[in-house]
Amino acid sequence: MKILNEMKLSFPSKSCNEAFARSAVSAFIMHLDPTVNELSDLKTAVSEAVTNCIVHGYRRQSGTVYISGRITEGGRVTVKIRDKGCGIADVAQAMQPLFTTAPEEERAGLGFAVMQSFCDKVRVKSAAGKGTTVTLEKQIGGDD
């Protein structure tokens, strides 16, 4: 599939960068003329993934969050969000709705459920001690 555009960014795992990350991704896809809902869905999914890196991956220690974005023919958007933090021992369990390891932070345990509901495809690759990569895929506009 032909790649039409790509981008990469990285930033420190500060919670003020959650807004920066979702705004940057929404700016990246803006020329595809997304609907209000498509834009808001992708922003929300990115916000969840980046928050996971900050709250869980790095457990509030400092680290770097990496995002790469790609637009392929037909308006297919792929966004990878990666941290080099603690990793997830049991990905299936982490993806269960309402499961959280940070109740004291008032995390609702809905991050992955929101990503899955707002994107066409969500892939999670993680290794304990090495970090986590979440890949979000979303079709913007019609199929052609």
Added chain:
Amino acid sequence: MVETKYNNNVLTAYLSGEIDHDSAAQIRVRVDGMAQELKPRLLCLDFGGVSFMDSSGVGLVMGRFRQMKLLGGRLRVQNYSDSLYRIFAMSGLEGLGVLQ
């Protein structure tokens, strides 16, 4: 980001802008501080000015629900858009009876 009004034993917090993990933490401190001081009969979280919310908004509502229970009051969530409702609905928040 949050403006509050206290009237007739009802504390209303008018939330605006984007609610994420970062801003939810700030809203939480502000609203809990006022609720602890005033001990209102009802806390209303008004989402009318909220343009974006991720699941941090659900944590914010659930946390205030518990807080108001401890203080012997009730919580109401009002003025949310359809897109915010989609996220609230995923959480089973409806079962708490706070969504108006």
